[in-house]
Amino acid sequence: MTEGSPGFLNGRYRLKDLIGRGGMASVYRATDERLGRDVAIKIFDAAAATEIDIARQQAEINVLASLNHHSVTTLFDVGVHRADAGRPRIYLVMELVAGADLRRRLDQDPLSTRHIAQVGYDLAEGLDYIHGRGVVHRDIKPANILLAEYSSDSRTRARLTDFGIALFPDAARMTNQGLTTGTAAYLSPEQARGDRVGPPSDIYALGLVLLECFTGETAFPGQPVQSAVARLLRDPAMPETLAPAWRDLLTSMLARDPEQRPPAADVVLALRQAVIAETGRHRVMETHHLDADEPQRLDEVARLEILDTPPDGTFDRIAALAARVFSVPIAIVSIVDTDRIWFKAHHGLDLKEIPRDPGLCASAILSKGPWLIEDARRDPRALANPLVAEGFGLQFYAGVPLTTQNGYNLGTLCVLDHEPRTVTAEEIATLEDLAALVMNELELRLESRRAVHH
Known part of the structure; x- marks a missing residue:
């Protein structure tokens, strides 16, 4: 390929296969030919060129550039793709996480309680880190959670990705032309109302994700308006089989009043204990070759x-x-x-x-x-x-x-x-x-x- 063609970026990145496509961008697997490694490249659509779109893309760049944590995908490079004259497209070069996203994983098989605890712990650590730096993700959902698989590690590690609508909590009203920003099924009540949101909104969304890991079902399904309004009227149903410790944790994370939700640091503590408990139970079962x-x-x-x-x-x-x-x-x-x-x-x-x-x-x-x-x-x-x-x-x-x-x-x-x-x-x-x-x-x-x- 030649410089400027759709499959070759900046004389360095050779695009391979499409990994995923969102509302404003596509993500490709690519090879960084200068360093000889595979990367993930997010290319914003040519149509996403309004003033608001450009501002959002720049905000995502600013957020990713400020973060460095094992539970957050790493930004390597930023560039502009000029294959279409007059319609430049911003692209982000990020680490390529080997493994499926949580949405695909949940569509295949249910997760064990131990795996849910591990995934939740990783994500809570990531939220504690970004919240400590004044960043709110605002779009925590299974599709934005990557499950990294390392051959040297016995367990999957969860990573937060797609900071496309993440902003600092002291920014102006977090809506776009009067519409609530985020994914309807995972909005917090304050997002559904179109109110200003902060770190507790991410805690609520993580609670919905963990609950879905247990039930296999979205807590608030349906059309966007129906889904958004439902959480203003009721709390999500908890399965009767849920252990008391998990029930207490998820109930606190899913409180409709954001002031009643625990901060990310407390969720880290709770999920760390859950990991210890579930891992201990798992090891005893392995040692004694017993179901319980x-x-x-x-x-x-x-x-x-x-x-x-x-x-x-x-x-x-x-x-x-x-x-x-x-x-x-x-x-x-x-x-x-x-x-x-x-x-x-x-x-x-x-x-x-x-x-x-x-x-x-x-x-x-x-x-x-x-x-x-x-x-x-x-x-x-x-x-x-x-x-x-x-x-x-x-x-x-x-x-x-x-x-x-x-x-x-x-x-x-x-x-x-x-x-x-x-x-x-x-x-x-x-x-x-x-x-x-x-x-x-x-x-x-x-x-x-x-x-x-x-």
Whole structure:
């Protein structure tokens, strides 16, 4: 091809196949012949040459040029294609992400809960980054989420793309000639009303995307006007099978009042914990070649004969030591049974058991590591928990699992406070050492009882 032909840009980029087409631009796979690598090139249509179109294209360039994050596609170069005399076309050269977009992926097969948590975590990190730089994406939807596949990595990484309508939140009213900007099915309520939007709008859209990953269906289908109005009248339906932690998170992200939605940093925290929990569950299943490990975990609880034993001063002292290390009023050695959480030691708390569902220990045992809630008033995982929302007033929780030698989590050693606080790596390491001491004591007591019986 020669310079200026439709398939050759700036004497450097040779176009290959069409990857996708939008309302104002087309994206091609291309080869950067100077550097010998494949790239993605977005070429704006020749018809998109009005003053508003040019301003929008320049805004996208400005936004992309200011961003550098692993969850956001990278801009390499910008140029003007002049093959059609008198109708120059701006093009963007971006990294080529190997993998399908989320829209195509959802059309093929449902995602596992672990995969949803990983995708959500990557996207929340990207939103936290761009929001911190004063950028609002305004068009979060499955088609604008690329799933990068790396041969050296065991999991897919989600990347945000298409910043064509992204603007800074202090810009003028974010509409175009009175029309709401964005994709109807994923608009936030404030976008649907044509109001000024900010970072909470992206949080709402991400909530819709994650909900769709679980259900396989768009929460607000239909024609644009019908879809936009629907979210002003009702909240999206949550499937009954959704785990409580996911339900709490998505409910907070999908609040109609933007002030009630968590900031991206809190969503990152919640989804990070979801990744840990789901990955831990997945690894246990792989290790034991089981569809679910709960029956085997309960067998371990029964094997250690710990539910009906009398109070033990050793466990009480360990709990008291944990409370002193963290300078908190409450420390618990818990065992999670089928429907109850039993407190083998309960320093600072006059309770011996609670139902399993509201107990944070039931969530902590799904993790392969520490489970931390440093400020329950801001953590989406805990906002709706009755221990937080009701009279008990829990604001801080740090728990590490009590793990048997064959990898099953029986319960936790946890510390609680009525005030938010942060923890250090040294404190967590101490809590893990104390949890290991609890497990050693449990095994020693079992051996002692068996020796007496024999």
